[in-house]
Amino acid sequence: MTKSIVIGGGIIGLASAFFLRKKGMDVVIIDKGEPGGECSSGNMGWVCPSLSDPIPAAGLIKSSLKWMLKRDSPLYIKPSIFPSLSPWLIQFWKYCSEDAYQKGYTAGLELSRNTLRLFDELEQDGSLEFEMHRKGLLFVFLDKSYIDEKLDNYSIVERFGLPAPAAKSKKEVLEIEPALSDAVAGGIYLPSERHVRPETLTKALKDWLISNGVEVLSHTEAMGFIQEGDKISGVKIREKTIEGDHFLVTAGAWAGLVLRQAGLHIPMTAGKGYSVTISNPSIQFQQPLYLGDSRVTISPFHDSVRIGGTMELSGLNTNLDQRRIDSLKSTAAQYLRASVRGDEQAWCGMRPMTPDGLPIIGKVPSLNNLFIASGHAMSGISMALSTGSVMSDLVSKGKSDIDLAPFRLDRFSSKKTHENQKKTVNM
Numbered sequence: 001m002t003k004s005i006v007i008g009g010g011i012i013g014l015a016s017a018f019f020l021r022k023k024g025m026d027v028v029i030i031d032k033g034e035p036g037g038e039c040s041s042g043n044m045g046w047v048c049p050s051l052s053d054p055i056p057a058a059g060l061i062k063s064s065l066k067w068m069l070k071r072d073s074p075l076y077i078k079p080s081i082f083p084s085l086s087p088w089l090i091q092f093w094k095y096c097s098e099d100a101y102q103k104g105y106t107a108g109l110e111l112s113r114n115t116l117r118l119f120d121e122l123e124q125d126g127s128l129e130f131e132m133h134r135k136g137l138l139f140v141f142l143d144k145s146y147i148d149e150k151l152d153n154y155s156i157v158e159r160f161g162l163p164a165p166a167a168k169s170k171k172e173v174l175e176i177e178p179a180l181s182d183a184v185a186g187g188i189y190l191p192s193e194r195h196v197r198p199e200t201l202t203k204a205l206k207d208w209l210i211s212n213g214v215e216v217l218s219h220t221e222a223m224g225f226i227q228e229g230d231k232i233s234g235v236k237i238r239e240k241t242i243e244g245d246h247f248l249v250t251a252g253a254w255a256g257l258v259l260r261q262a263g264l265h266i267p268m269t270a271g272k273g274y275s276v277t278i279s280n281p282s283i284q285f286q287q288p289l290y291l292g293d294s295r296v297t298i299s300p301f302h303d304s305v306r307i308g309g310t311m312e313l314s315g316l317n318t319n320l321d322q323r324r325i326d327s328l329k330s331t332a333a334q335y336l337r338a339s340v341r342g343d344e345q346a347w348c349g350m351r352p353m354t355p356d357g358l359p360i361i362g363k364v365p366s367l368n369n370l371f372i373a374s375g376h377a378m379s380g381i382s383m384a385l386s387t388g389s390v391m392s393d394l395v396s397k398g399k400s401d402i403d404l405a406p407f408r409l410d411r412f413s414s415k416k417t418h419e420n421q422k423k424t425v426n427m
């Protein structure tokens, strides 16, 4: 039996391990902390194939400029990060065009084609219990003028078998979600999208892996690779080496650091986002909501509600800035009949971000058995099952039914810095 080593146990690593095991492979998954404990935990849990568009878009630079140095805005760039981040930012700004956006959106929709079916199958499997809601998503706006623009943008989804988003009047929006206030001018309803409580999904996958013979190693950091010719033969963890036939890097925002140890440079940065989960909330919500003018989102779960959003480029760190949590709550209050009260738990997580907004999925061209699936930005939960399924096809058959050309690593100028020889590289 061939053995796959998965490095990084966030939602992408767990889903990849799940599909590899389903194909009968021997699998080991390692995580430097607790699997599911980083960006895959406190996020909003939207499973939203219609929203598979990349972050870089035409007009984004203009709107970002007014936000980016304000700490409580939807996008904040820490001034001291500019020198180290500028190569990434220059590439990102290059992708802020209509052409790149449409190409990226099409690629994202293609990758997400099977998303809803795969979530149905996971639920029907019966051996995984997780919280999933089929309520669609409701976008709401204080300024009505955004509605037509958004509707036009999302009309492409019909080509991928998804129902067209529908415009909703103020009256209709208030009927769908009575928690909204009179300030809301109207909205858009996307009927087939869903949301999950992400912590329940990662836990269900982890439990399934353990009971199906996968070795799940927590607090086990990949610290270097052992390379023989054009292959990796092992990954170093402290004084030990784990050997395997295939190696998958699913380390999210840390994927750049991990791959550097194999001599590869990829443009990956962290886009920090925040959420606050309010248990036993004073308001019951019917719907997940996207507060469109301010890019804040609300996800109702059993017994709690989560408010989240913001994008902070400040490097790899999980420092929690309370001002951003306060800003999420005050923004949400503008759209609601009353502010939400209850027991609050603040969180932040690092979205793995590439400059073109698409994940990197595929085999590393210069090494025969090293694969990567990282960089899912805002869509890691949504794209996890399709990515995991694709990864298991790539490892087992060397190909996938989905066109992976837009996700190739070598779309960025990657460098291989050492030659084919047996060597150990430490992280």
Ligand SMILES: Cc1cc2nc3c(=O)[nH]c(=O)nc-3n(C[C@H](O)[C@H](O)[C@H](O)COP(=O)(O)OP(=O)(O)OC[C@H]3O[C@@H](n4cnc5c(N)ncnc54)[C@H](O)[C@@H]3O)c2cc1C
Pocket: 007, 008, 009, 010, 011, 012, 013, 030, 031, 032, 033, 034, 035, 036, 037, 038, 039, 040, 041, 042, 043, 044, 045, 046, 047, 220, 221, 222, 223, 250, 251, 252, 253, 254, 255, 258, 271, 272, 273, 274, 275, 308, 309, 310, 348, 349, 350, 351, 352, 374, 375, 376, 377, 378, 379, 380, 381, 382, 383
């Ligand atoms: C506020 C917010 C809201 C969001 N809402 C949504 C949403 O509604 N829907 C959606 O689809 N997405 C959403 N996202 C994005 C989603 O959370 C991410 O895309 C996703 O969690 C990324 O998963 P991952 O497995 O790539 O990374 P992670 O979950 O960060 O996992 C990477 C793992 O790799 C491990 N690791 C790192 N280095 C090493 C090493 N050297 N050795 C071993 N292990 C290592 C880490 O410990 C970590 O557990 C949101 C994100 C934020 C911040």
